[in-house]
Each structure stands twice: as C-alpha cells, then as structure tokens.
Amino acid sequence: MAGPGAGIWRGALKPHPAGAAGSHRAAAQDATALQVRVFSAADRIALDSSTKAVVIADLGCAQGMATALLIRSSVESIRTRSPHIPIHVVHNDVLQNDWAGLYEALRREESYLRVREGPITPMTAACSFYQLVMPPGVLNLGLSFAALQWLERPGPASAGTALFFDQLAGAEALEMAEQAHQDWSRFLALRAIELAPGGCLVLVMMGRHPNGSATGHTLWAAIRAIAEELVLEGRI
Numbered sequence: 001m002a003g004p005g006a007g008i009w010r011g012a013l014k015p016h017p018a019g020a021a022g023s024h025r026a027a028a029q030d031a032t033a034l035q036v037r038v039f040s041a042a043d044r045i046a047l048d049s050s051t052k053a054v055v056i057a058d059l060g061c062a063q064g065m066a067t068a069l070l071i072r073s074s075v076e077s078i079r080t081r082s083p084h085i086p087i088h089v090v091h092n093d094v095l096q097n098d099w100a101g102l103y104e105a106l107r108r109e110e111s112y113l114r115v116r117e118g119p120i121t122p123m124t125a126a127c128s129f130y131q132l133v134m135p136p137g138v139l140n141l142g143l144s145f146a147a148l149q150w151l152e153r154p155g156p157a158s159a160g161t162a163l164f165f166d167q168l169a170g171a172e173a174l175e176m177a178e179q180a181h182q183d184w185s186r187f188l189a190l191r192a193i194e195l196a197p198g199g200c201l202v203l204v205m206m207g208r209h210p211n212g213s214a215t216g217h218t219l220w221a222a223i224r225a226i227a228e229e230l231v232l233e234g235r236i
C-alpha cells in the first residue's frame with residue numbers, strides 16, 4: 001500500500017511503439033515507486049487454468065485521469081501473459097460523478113480499451129465505496145487515488161471554517177479522527193470481502209506523517225484563507 005501522498009501521478013507514461021510488452025517494460029524502467037507497486041501487483045495476478053476473468057477496480061475514479069495509464073499498463077501486463085482472458089475494469093464513484101467525462105476518456109487513443117486481443121469490459125459501479133462495490137471474491141487489483149480522504153459523512157458541524165482534517169483541533173479533531181478510523185476500517189473490511197485469493201490493493205491517500213504535517217497542509221491553509229476573505233467580502 002502506498003503511503004500518504006505517495007505521489008499523485010498524472011499521465012507520465014506513454015503507449016510504447018513496441019506494443020504492449022515494450023510499453024510495460026519501458027514503463028517499468030521509468031517507473032516511480034507508485035507505478036512499481038501497481039506493475040508488480042498486476043504481474044502477480046495468477047493466470048492459471050482456473051482463472052476465468054481478471055477484475056481491476058478504480059475506487060473513487062472521478063474521470064479516471066490519475067489511473068488511466070496505470071490501468072492500461074496493468075491490462076497490457078495481463079495481456080502479455082494471457083492474450084484472451086476476459087478483463088473487467090470496474091470504475092467506481094458516487095452516483096453524481098461526471099460519468100460522461102469518464103466515458104469520453106475511455107474513447108481516447110491511450111485508453112486501455114485500445115489494448116488488443118481478448119475482451120476488455122469497462123463497467124461502472126455507481127455507489128459508495130463504503131458499501132460492497134462488487135461481488136465477493138472477484139477483485140484481483142484494486143486501485144484508489146486521492147479518494148479515501150472523503151469520509152462517509154461531513155466533518156463536525158462545529159468545525160467553523162475548517163476545510164481539511166488538519167485544520168481541526170481539540171474535540172473536533174478527535175471526532176474526525178474517530179470517524180476516519182471507522183471509515184478506514186470499514187473500507188478495508190469490505191475490500192477484504194471483495195478481493196480474490198492473492199488479490200491486491202494499491203491505495204494513495206492524504207494523511208499525516210507521524211513526524212510531520214498533513215498532505216496538502218499549505219495548500220489547504222491557503223484555500224481556507226481565500227474562502228474566509230470571500231466570506232468577509234460577502235461574495236460567498
């Protein structure tokens with residue numbers, strides 16, 4: 001599992017002219033620690049005679065920008081080992097997500113849907129990842145990028161203008177930490193039900209290093225200051 005802020009990576013990989021295997025090898029050479037985790041998780045998916053299909057999920061996908069090329073590389077990795085095994089890619093986000101934006105991205109040249117050979121089925125699971133997203137025991141590789149900081153409920157109503165967990169103190173900070181702990185435990189318990197034997201999760205989330213400040217501390221402080229200024233000016 002990648003640690004907090006392990007690198008929100010966008011689009012560093014390009015399809016390789018040598019095709020799927022070349023692309024995977026080239027990507028692996030240039031890979032960041034995060035990419036290496038995803039590639040090695042994809043490489044470890046068991047593809048023996050009992051494997052009927054491979055399921056990859058992107059939990060909290062939005063329009064799939066952060067994961068597009070990671071998923072493509074994972075699909076290419078699977079295809080080099082098994083040209084015809086059906087691959088299902090489950091895009092999960094809440095019902096009100098911009099699903100049209102996701103489908104538009106899937107039509108692009110660099111989409112995993114352009115990988116040749118066997119069937120690749122994109123699927124959407126329009127529901128919260130705080131419930132079961134897919135049937136038990138089917139998930140081979142679960143990815144989630146910058147989504148797990150969204151808890152199931154908004155933070156404490158008494159939090160004033162705080163926008164981010166590290167802007168809380170005292171009782172509010174404790175309440176939020178307890179909620180985060182419960183949500184995180186529930187997320188893991190649900191994924192444990194969904195994972196196939198040998199399945200793997202690669203998760204990147206905001207958090208607080210035990211010896212340092214939270215991911216995005218400075219940015220969120222600036223956003224809060226601007227929002228407070230806009231309130232003072234009566235603009236929001």
Ligand SMILES: C[S@@+](CC[C@H](N)C(=O)[O-])C[C@H]1O[C@@H](n2cnc3c(N)ncnc32)[C@H](O)[C@@H]1O
Nearest residue numbers: 060061062066093094127128129145146147150
């Ligand atoms: C900051 S965006 C990150 C999107 C994408 N993974 C990326 O890195 O570009 C967080 C996404 O998580 C989704 N999200 C928040 N809570 C969720 C939940 N309970 N279940 C599923 N998706 C959720 C949001 O709708 C949003 O699209």
